[in-house]
Structures are given as structure tokens and as C-alpha cells.
Amino acid sequence: MANTSTLARGGGNPPASGRPPTRSRRRAKASGMPEWVIPYVLLIPGLLVIAGLLLYPTIQMVIMSFQKVGLRQIRGVPAESVGTENYTQIFESEIFWSSLRNTVTFAVVTVALTLILGTAVGTLLNRLSKKMSTFVVVGIMAAWAVPPVAQGVIWRWLFDADAGIINWVLNLLPDWFSELLFGRSDWTGEPWLNDAFTIYLVLIVCVVWASFPFIAVSVLAGLKGIPAELYEAARVDGSGAWRTFRKITLPLLRPVFAVLTILSIIWNFKVFSQLYVLMGGPNNREAFNLSMFSFAEAFRSPPKMGSGAAIAVVLTLLLLVVTAFYVRQIVKTEEM
Template sequence: MTNISTLARGGGQSATPRRPNSHRPARSGGLPAWSVPYVLLIPGLLVIGALLLYPLFQVGVIAFQKVGLVQISGKKPATWVGWDNFTRIFANDIFWSSLRNTLVFAVVAVSLTLIVGTAVGTLLNKLGRKMSTFVVVGIMFAWAVPPVAQGIIWRWLFDAEAGIVNWALNALPDWLSNLVFGRADWTGEPWLNDAWSIYMVLIICVVWASFPFVAVSVLAGLKGIPAELYEAARVDGSSAWRTFRKITFPLLKPVFAVLTVLSIIWDFKVFAQLYVLMGGPSNREAFNLSIYSYAEAFRPPPKMGSGAAIALVLTVILLVVTAVYVRQLVKQEEM
């Protein structure tokens, strides 16, 4: 009785279990608690290293070597040539025209993709749930088409003999076609022979396949903006453009930052669509850096050192452009 009354008054040992010490070190043979997340990251880091870092390292090594058909066959080892591959490509006019095509195409394609995707995402946000879901599923089919299939589709649409584009233009009234385009006959128009028209088709192809991802991302961001902000803007008589500039864009700036960086990376290294539209690396005036790298590395006689040098230059340009853009965004957020 004395022990029971003593425990009841709290004078003895508490009957409730003590909380375990969260700072207690791991038992012998186990891992410290702080190291568990890092250990779990090891498999992912190994995959990234095997699929990305090691090939990138190999490209960097080959860029400073002479690797041709003799070296590929194993008859001779690759020889170290230092900066000779870079000197050779920088002295070639094709490199500078390819760089110009890459930069101009990326600027136009990224801008149009973001504009069209944002417009479609804003429209989807105003539709009902069922109609919005229906449209999202429909446009995502375009995004899911593989790059090679995208090139085949648009190459067929702009085919000189059997393309739907020439057929549709010929179906226009002559007066309207003359008024808009300055000509009425589009039979046999070779859209994919000239560098300018090739890139026009390529821009349409890339924007068509890329804007659904931007639209869905913008739609997801718009769903997180409180409706009260838009109601207050309507009460104040704000126009649609002012509402977008003052409310939507600032709140979706992180979303636009990610979409812009991804679009820059994707459009700078476009290869499959352009390769299919050109029918191979045949028109040098229409080369971008990816096609030029492929042509140097694999067209006879193969010069893999030069191809790797071009690929390394493209990688450095992407890293610099992305770093500058992200740095500007960080500065704006700090301000």
C-alpha cells in the first residue's frame, strides 16, 4: 500500500515510459541517422554517373584526340592533338553558320513555345473541368509523339508533290492567295530545299510538340493562385493584360523559370526533327551544331575528334546560357 500511494503521489518512479533519446547514436554495426539519406542517394548517383557523367567525360577526352577510322578499327591508338580539333572547327565557316542557326532557332522556338503554351494554359484554366481534361488529353498526344515521328509527320505535310500544305494553298481562291502571298500556284513548292523554309517548318514542328508541356505546367500553376486575387482585380476594373502582368506572371515566375531553362536546353540540341526534315546531313546551310557534330563524327571520313569538339562547345554554351539565366532570376528574387 505504501508503494502504491507513493507512486500515485509521484514520489516514486514514473509508470509512464520515457521518450527515447532522439540524439542517441546508432547501435553498434548500424549507420548513423544523418548518413541514411546520402546512402539512399547512392544508386541514383551511380545511374547518373554511368549514363551522363561518364559519356560526357569521354566526349571531353575524345575532343582533344584524333579519332578516325583507323583508331575506331583498333589498328592504331587515338593520338592526343590538344586544341587542334577546336582550331579546325573555329576556322570553318560551317561552324559559325551552324552556331547562328542554332541561336536564332532557339530564340524564336523558345519564345513561341512559351507564348503559345501560356495562352493555351490560361484558356484551359477558364474552361470547365470536363472540357479542360478533354483538351489536355488531346494536346498531350502531340507532346508524346517521338521526335523522329514528329519530323516524318511534318516532312509529309510539307512534301513538294504530295504534301497537304501545297494542296491547301492551291485550294485558296487565286485573288486571296495573290493578296496574301503574292502568288496563286503552289504546285511542287520545295519547302524542304532552302535553309530558311526548313527552319520555318522546324519551328512549327517543335512548337507544336512542345507547347502542350508548357500549357499543362502553366495550368497547374494557375490552379494554385487564390481566386480572391482575380476577384479583387475585376472589382478594381483591371484589364486582362494588366491582371496577367501584375498577378499571374509574378506568382508563376518560378514556373516560367523552369520552363524557360528546359525549353532552352531542348531547343538548342534539336537533332532528330531537323535530320528527318533535311533527309540527312545534306544541306550545309541548314546545319545546326548538333547536325554539324554528327556530320563531322560519322560522315566519311569520320572525324570523331572534331565531332566531339563541336558537341563539347554546344555543351559549354548550354551551361553558360542556363547559368546566366538562372543567375538573373536569383537576382530578381533577391531584389
């Protein structure tokens, strides 16, 4: 992190600024272009791809969110602008607010759980012998490699009301124990995937299960980079495990955590496939999240791409604000 920022700041400076000699020697390339142009030229192919695949659709989406776009418009009738009607419509809709609540709550809980579980497993992996560590990594990465739809299918079956293994196991628990823990002992036919609350319970389990391995492995990679001397010194000074983790591991891994948190936020804000499978399509409106709501508006018949796009714009803005806020926090703490 620190490296990249100095590079960016020093990139365009003339050699006289007293930078390390390695960099001033590299300047003498005979490409015929002024030096400051080169980075931009190198950026062009990437920018073109991004503009074509991301920027254009995004702009299109924003434009559509101010229009009435149905099947007739897709089939050639010019789309009319409706001003901010799509936005007022979705802001008035109850489903929007419940979707927003679901999206945010789900993201907060899942990001936290994924990071905690991932870090715990990563630290454990660091302690394990090489063989055991490889074994566990291969095992958990298998979960990470499962495609989202298959993840949904797996957990849908596990939590099935009649044939699911979860209800079966809960029924196997001794009655007094189950009573003590959940206040009930009969779990036969318990419908997990009816109610928004239990759907999200299953969804959280499903998403955490599939995404913590990535965190664990990334944390493990970070841990490998921390010099063993630091831990030795801590041990000599009589620091306990928790204290060592807080005072050494956590601060040194901050850049890793920063990236992982942002990635997790982005992934969990727009989870779609797993929810779609668990709900069996966009049927239960109380359990919609913003992506599902956007999809249902835009693509179920009759398609209302305008309001679908408006929801997507709101989701995008929300994500941008959250990410921007978080990045600012990181930059701030780094400067301190």
C-alpha cells in the same frame, strides 16, 4: 522554390538555431550515422548512376575532342593527341558558324513561341469547363506524345512539294488573297525543304506544335494553385484581363516559367531527330545545326570523332553558359 532554398540552408544547422520544432524532432533517428552524413549517403546511388552514364561519357568526349579518333583508333590503334587542332579546324569551318547561327536563332524563336503559345493555351484551359478542358488536354497531349522522328515524318509529308497538303491548301486560297498575303498565287511544287530558311520554318512549326502542350499543361497546373480570392479582388478593383494577367498570374507563376524556360532552352538547343527527318539526312550543309554538324563529322564515313566531339563540347559549353546565366537571373530576382 523558396522552400527548397531555406531547407538547403538550414539542413546542417544544430537544433539551437531556433528553427521550427518539426525539424528538430526528426533529428533523433537512430541510424548510428552523424546527421550531416545522411544526405550525402542518400545521394551516393544517384551520383553513381550519373557518374557512370553521364560523367564518364562527358569526360571521354572532352578527351576525344583533343585527339584524332577515326575508325583505326576505334579498332585498337591508340589515339594520338592533336592538341587544339580539332577546335581550330571547326572554328575555321564555315559550316560551324552557320550551324551556330542556325542553332541559336532556332532556339530563341522556338523557345519564345512555345512559351507564348503554351501560356495562352494554359490560360484558356483554366477558363474552360472541366469536360472541355479534359478534352483539349487529351487532344494536345497527343501531339506531345508523338515521338520526334514521327513528328518529322508528319510535317515532312504535310510540306511535301508535290503531294503535301500545305501547298494544296495554299492553292485553294483565292488568288487575290494569296497575292496580298504572300505576293504570289501559284504554290504548285513549292519546295519547302530545300532551302535552310524554309527548312527551319517547317522545323519551328513542327517543334512548337509538339512542345507547347507540355508548357500549357504545366501552366494550367500552376494556375490551379493560385487562390481564386486574388482574382476576385482584382475584379473588384476594376482590373482588366491583361492587367490581371500581368500583375497577378505572371508574378505568381514565375517559378513555373523559370523551370519551363530552362527546359525549353535545353530541348531546343539540341533538337536533332526532327531536323534529320525533314532534311532527309545530313545533306544540306547550310541547314545544319550544331547537333547535326557534330553527328555528320563524327559518324558519316570516314568518321572523325575528334572533331565531332569538339563540336559537342562547344555545344555543351554554350548550353551551360546560357543556362547558368538564366539561373542566375532567376536567383537574383528571387532575392529582391
